[in-house]
Amino acid sequence: MDKQTLKRDVVIIGSGPAGLTAAIYAARANLNPLLIDAPADAEKQTTPGGQLMITTEVENYPGFPQGIQGPALMEEFRKQAERFGTEFLETWITEVDLTERPFLLYTAGHTVSAQTLIIASGASAKWLGIPGEAKVPYGFGGNGVSACATCDGPLPAFRNKTLVVVGGGDTAMEEATFLTRYAKKVYVVHRRDKLRASKIMQEKAFRNEKIEFIWNTAVDEIFGTPEDGVTGVKLHNLQTNETTIFPCAGVFVAIGHKPNTELFKGQLEMDEVGYLKTSGHSTATNIPGVFACGDVQDSVYRQAVTAAGTGCMSALDAERFLDHLPVAMPDGDEITIEGEHITPDHKAIITADGHMFSNEPEVAVGEEQSQSRE
Numbered sequence: 001m002d003k004q005t006l007k008r009d010v011v012i013i014g015s016g017p018a019g020l021t022a023a024i025y026a027a028r029a030n031l032n033p034l035l036i037d038a039p040a041d042a043e044k045q046t047t048p049g050g051q052l053m054i055t056t057e058v059e060n061y062p063g064f065p066q067g068i069q070g071p072a073l074m075e076e077f078r079k080q081a082e083r084f085g086t087e088f089l090e091t092w093i094t095e096v097d098l099t100e101r102p103f104l105l106y107t108a109g110h111t112v113s114a115q116t117l118i119i120a121s122g123a124s125a126k127w128l129g130i131p132g133e134a135k136v137p138y139g140f141g142g143n144g145v146s147a148c149a150t151c152d153g154p155l156p157a158f159r160n161k162t163l164v165v166v167g168g169g170d171t172a173m174e175e176a177t178f179l180t181r182y183a184k185k186v187y188v189v190h191r192r193d194k195l196r197a198s199k200i201m202q203e204k205a206f207r208n209e210k211i212e213f214i215w216n217t218a219v220d221e222i223f224g225t226p227e228d229g230v231t232g233v234k235l236h237n238l239q240t241n242e243t244t245i246f247p248c249a250g251v252f253v254a255i256g257h258k259p260n261t262e263l264f265k266g267q268l269e270m271d272e273v274g275y276l277k278t279s280g281h282s283t284a285t286n287i288p289g290v291f292a293c294g295d296v297q298d299s300v301y302r303q304a305v306t307a308a309g310t311g312c313m314s315a316l317d318a319e320r321f322l323d324h325l326p327v328a329m330p331d332g333d334e335i336t337i338e339g340e341h342i343t344p345d346h347k348a349i350i351t352a353d354g355h356m357f358s359n360e361p362e363v364a365v366g367e368e369q370s371q372s373r374e
């Protein structure tokens, strides 16, 4: 079967809060964005709509004083993106070629050519892969098992209850400390007798009277009922091999996140964990015309509202980038849509009033350029 070629000015990868906000902004700017998202796949942990699709009530997204269910919130985002004309394509991207513009994205049925690319492919919480952990109805995910204390910790099901946090890094310390605001007691179950977390986070957790540590221990299984959610876990002492049933009302898995950046390895700059690097106060990656927003470039805040914020930024960055691309005129001149002439070597732009400024990619994006014009 011949592949269909789609040519677009703005292509967005990912349909979480970042990708859909980028779509809303790009669509409202008449850029006819194409948003590509992966189909739902339990094994690959992909869900159109992103991580909020596996969250229950979201109480901290501004504008919803009574709270809103994660999937319902994403449905609203999506409707808003659709309303302004975002085109959706649900398919797996098998390969991307960012060596030159237009960038090329390959799927089973399409070759997508993109003048600008906004990457909002998110990050996935790492899971233990134990019985009882999967999402409802297969396990207690969303009904007592969570990977986000900020999202789920304040829910009534966890208030004044005994909770288990799994992990020994900064995320686990942060989650455990946060959960003590609501829980009766928080047990941190860690597979070694030493934490990986930074000293300051460790000390904060050690000082907290509501937190206790269970060392050299793995969680082998999560138990519960559909009505009550989680009721306990099977703990496994890795030194003695002894197993015990430990009653608790919730399990927070905090063993790290994995940014979804496999496709871009070797092409885009990433940190040692794989988060995409963006430059300064912008969403620009190391390749001009490629922008990254949301959890795929944020290992620190990881909130829906911050993802939406950077999604907005990336659409504005893409719009400005496109505005400054040269357009060929019938007389052979190349001008930008703001009426500026491009020098033949494309290295400089001459404004209508005769000023010349650089057209080098690094300054063609974001604020630096607008500042250099002033």
Ligand code: NDP
Pocket (backbone or CB within 6 Å): 127, 128, 166, 167, 168, 169, 170, 171, 172, 174, 191, 192, 194, 195, 196, 197, 198, 254, 255, 256, 257, 299, 300
């Ligand atoms: P880390 O990779 O630092 O820690 C993961 C923890 O989970 C480790 O203790 C690890 O154990 C444990 N773990 C991993 N896999 C398993 C498994 N299969 N079973 C049981 N335990 C497992 O991830 P974090 O998310 O904690 O931190 C990621 C980065 O984000 C770090 O750089 C951190 O500093 C940063 N961060 C910063 C925060 C802040 O400054 N406020 C808050 C949160 C994160 P082991 O130690 O044995 O390998």
